[in-house]
Amino acid sequence: MECDQTALPARMLLVDDSPTNLRFLAHVLHNMGEIFFATCGQDALQIARDKQPDLILLDVEMPAMNGYEVCQHLKQDPALSDAAIIFVTSHQSMEHEVRALEAGAVDFISKPLNPPVVRARVRTHLTLKQQSDKLRQLANRDGMTGVFNRRAFDDMLSVEFRRHQRTRMPLGIAMLDVDFFKRYNDLYGHLQGDDCLRHIAHAIVASSRRPAESVCRYGGEEFIVILPNSDAQQTLKYGHWLREQIHRLALPHQAAELGIVTVSVGVTAAIPDASLSPLQMVQHCDQALYAAKHQGRDCVCLFQAPQDP
Ligand SMILES: [Mg+2]
Known part of the structure; x- marks a missing residue:
């Protein structure tokens, strides 16, 4: 934190x-x-x-x-x-x-x-x-949850991207989206929806151990975490850990299949080089998150670069 x-x-x-x-x-x-x-x-x-x-x-x-x-x-x-x-x-x-x-x-x-x-x-x-x-x-803070906001994320990602470019170390990003959040708001109201996001933000901050692991609110019910010096396996492991932590909160959600609030997670990791930009890394993460949603939600997907034929 x-x-x-x-x-x-x-x-x-x-x-x-x-x-x-x-x-x-x-x-x-x-x-x-x-x-x-x-x-x-x-x-x-x-x-x-x-x-x-x-x-x-x-x-x-x-x-x-x-x-x-x-x-x-x-x-x-x-x-x-x-x-x-x-x-x-x-x-x-x-x-x-x-x-x-x-x-x-x-x-x-x-x-x-x-x-x-x-x-x-x-x-x-x-x-x-x-x-x-x-x-x-x-x-730099999101007023509702207290974690970093989108602007702070953009700044921190570009600093970390350049730093990892210099050190030739892998940089990981994990993006998380609350499943069926619209249904949650419809059922429980927006005030409780805000509370739910605060609980989730707190759980993500609590699961981020190293000081440079920066937790940001990326959009409405989307959070993103920067994971310095983390390769694909470590970033994937972190994504699974994050998903489990949200399960453990056991926040009731009667309009979701499991009856509790769950999240979908997309992750990506790369050693930044000239062929990649911070924006592309975020897009990769977003694609992985989209894949996790498509696989039925409440799961974690790693971005896979398209293979040459
Ligand atoms: Mg002198």
């Missing part, structure tokens, strides 16, 4: 090629959150990926990769571009300040560092970052 990032202490990454400067900054910021260090641009990018900091204090003057270059890499990576970047530099000219802000930094601090100024600016930007995280989180 997704955890609420806003409840966690702030994470700050301090980047400077001088260990003396890092020690000084760490001392100044010591009780403002969790602190990570890097002494060069390459390390900074790696640690930013691993630790997902809220704020990065970035020295401009560093050998090999300077602060502007590090910033450029951070801004190009959708998984890192949300971090607030404050440049720290010994230059005090307007020209440098403009260049820093144009590179995507939120602020600019000149050396020699004045501790109260550093603390005040860091506090301001951490507060702004937390507020924008909160807004983004609300904008």
